[in-house]
Amino acid sequence: MDFETLRASAKQEIEHIKNLAELEAWRVKYVGRKAELTLFLRSLAHMPLGERRAFGPKANALRKEFEQLHQKKLSSIGNQSQENYALDMTQPGTKYDIGHLHPVTQVKNELNDAFKFLGFEIYEGPEISSEGYDFDNMNFPDDHPARESMDTYWIKPESVGKSAGAKKGFEKLCLRPHLTGVSVRYMQTHKPPFRFVYPGRVFRNEATDAGHECAFYQYEALIVDKDISLAGGKILVSTILERVFGAQVTTRMRPGFFPFVEPGFEIDMQCLNCSGAGCSICGDGWVEMMPGGLPHPNVLAVGGIDPKQWQGFYINIGLDRITMMKYGIDDIRLLHSGDMRFLRQF
Known part of the structure; x- marks a missing residue:
């Protein structure tokens, strides 16, 4: 070379x-x-x-x-290159678009801060769950209508054959229709007393309208201790709502049945969109915000907790609905539309 x-x-x-x-x-x-x-x-x-x-x-x-x-x-x-570059001081500056959090995320973070201030832990569970966790462990009867495909998105098994449709319990998978099954996952790996919240997305096979969506967000809280009362739970709910809305909110509690609580109740808040007069969101001036109650002894038992020694208090907050009340949004579909004209307002 x-x-x-x-x-x-x-x-x-x-x-x-x-x-x-x-x-x-x-x-x-x-x-x-x-x-x-x-x-x-x-x-x-x-x-x-x-x-x-x-x-x-x-x-x-x-x-x-x-x-x-x-x-x-x-x-x-x-x-x-640097010598040839001349800075024009009269040229307008470049505008950069700065992103921001979705309104549902903003409210979720506010709730996280409020509950953490009260000593709660934040926990997350999987979006793909099973019949065992979301129905069997939650004390749902075998013939409960929520188990049907008209309400729940069941995941088709990979295996094909006669045995494919016979899967039950923890082998029968679904998109979680509610967050309550996550509570058992936590109880099975933690020892009481404890208090925690678990926000997340859930899925329901239902028609959409101004107040309902097939995929939406919930926010649940659970306390397990040896001395829990409904009066203390009501104070907790009032404290959280006041923290979110910045003022006292008119609420009402009425009896309600849910398989996983005993006794159970519904908590409604006066619609802030119409001040209780009635609108497309509420209908009659009240908005159903959260079910709640004391965890059923059967639910505590499958979580590995002795219901004779421990009791609890549970609430499930409709995160989308509380966001609508906070910001005066009259259609839940706007939250999930991805329309930047709407989202830029927040």
């Missing part, structure tokens, strides 16, 4: 280079992976010892020289 000829050619070409694109082409040609000098250096391993000692130092020295030429030219081109 003629090192002198290669050196002369490289120096002559680099002197006429005026921009970075040409310099990169020069680098690839003389020190790139497929460059003549690079291939020669690789071939040294197969040469006799005498030739390696004769040509190796020369080839390495030439490669180092090329790299120095490249670096020097690179600095020269960079300096020229």
Whole structure:
């Protein structure tokens, strides 16, 4: 290999280079992976010892020289670019779009802060659950209508055959229709007393309208201790709502049946969109915000907790609905539309 000829050619070409694109082409040609000098250096391993000692130092020295030429030219081109750049102080600045949190996320974070202030832990569970966790553990009867496909999104098994449709319990998977099954997952891995919240998205096979969606967000809280009362639970609900809305909110409690609580109740708040007069969101001036009650003894038992020693208090907040009340939104579908004209208002 003629090192002198290669050196002369490289120096002559680099002197006429005026921009970075040409310099990169020069680098690839003389020190790139497929460059003549690079291939020669690789071939040294197969040469006799005498030739390696004769040509190796020369080839390495030439490669180092090329790299120095490249670096020097690179600095020269960079300096020229800076000298040619002139800052126009009268030119308007560039406006950058700054992202922000979705209104549902904002309210969720406010609830997290409020509950953490009261000593609650934040917990998350999987969106893909099972009949065992969301129905069997929750004390739902075998013939409960919520188990039907008209209410719950069941996941088709991968296996095909007669046994595929016979799966039950923890083998029968679904998109979680509520968050309450997450509470058992927590109870099975923690020892009481404890208090925690678990926000997340749930899925229902139902028609959408101004007040309902097939995929929406809930926010649940559970306390397990040895001395829990409904009066204390009511104070907790009032405290949380006052923290979210910045003022006292008119609420009412009425009896309600849910398989996983005993006794159970419904908590409604006066509609802030119409001040109780009635609108497309509430209908009669009241908005159903959350069910609640004391966890059923069967639910505590499957969570590994002795219902004779421990009791609890549970609430489920409709996160989308409380967001609508806070910001005066009259259609839940706007929250999930992805319409930037709507989202930029928050």
